[in-house]
Amino acid sequence: MSQPISLRDRKRAGTWNALHQAAAEAALAPGLEQVTVESVAGAPGVSCRTFFNYFATKEDAVLGLQEPTVDEAVLAAYDVDGDLLEETGRLMLSVLRPIQGGTSHRRELLAKYPHLLHRRFQYVTKVEQLLTGLVAERLQASARWQGQPHEFDAEETARMTVMVVGAGMRYVMQKTFDSPTRESQFAALEDGLRLLRGVLEELQ
Known part of the structure; x- marks a missing residue:
């Protein structure tokens, strides 16, 4: 509730x-x-x-950008021992949604001032840095992680996970640019993750 x-x-x-x-x-x-x-x-x-x-x-006011934060309830539901790609994707989208920028004239503003896209990208980088730290902490505390040998440490694994999920997130943003509702973005996330898994399988 x-x-x-x-x-x-x-x-x-x-x-x-x-x-x-x-x-x-x-x-x-x-x-x-x-x-x-x-x-x-x-x-x-x-x-x-x-x-x-x-x-x-x-510029942040023009675009309606907000500093990234993690909702405690969302973080509590994050299960690092589950499907890491899906869990991290949902976590990332929950953090990205509030910092995507306001809806006021978004397309017009970015078309008129394309350099503002760089400012948006800076905020996405902040999200990736924030999540990398959180995922690494969860991995390090995971009994499953501690009980298995790993070629790469938790921080490197977290960084790569966030980078891979970030690629799927760009798909979500492109698909829902004109209608970035919660429902449309989480639906696009499911499609994007399925597509991402298929591409990764093709690359093996």
């Missing part, structure tokens, strides 16, 4: 959305060069200091 959203969280979400909307619309007209933190913060009536509690840069 989902927990009710507190008034504080609703207000925070409202402020985040207002800042993102203001920045995205300003980037389209008059243009990204004219967007300032002061003007964006003024839209919902907050201070520049408050702006930086939500976004690191004006």
Whole structure:
């Protein structure tokens, strides 16, 4: 059963959305060069200091990017002794979804300012680094892992797992670019993992 959203969280979400909307619309007209933190913060009536509690840069506000975090409930459900590819795929998507960027004029913004794609990529790299550490910790604590000999250590295995899953995640993002709902992305993840397994088998 989902927990009710507190008034504080609703207000925070409202402020985040207002800042993102203001920045995205300003980037389209008059243009990204004219967007300032002061003007964006003024839209919902907050201070520049408050702006930086939500976004690191004006570009992040334009795209609606959020720092990657792992939900404790999702992490608790992560089973490193299960299907490592599927488990890590679901974990990665749960972390990626909130940092993908807002939906306000996404296609228009990236078409007009293609260099912003690099900023999105930086956030994906943060996700991969975060997950590599988490997967390595879980592997090291796993009785199954400890009870078997391995040519590569847990950290190397975790890094490769995250890299392989990341390739499947790009498939998910491309397939659901216009409709990045939770349902569509997790469905695309299942398709992507099946395709990935088939490709890996072909390469053996």
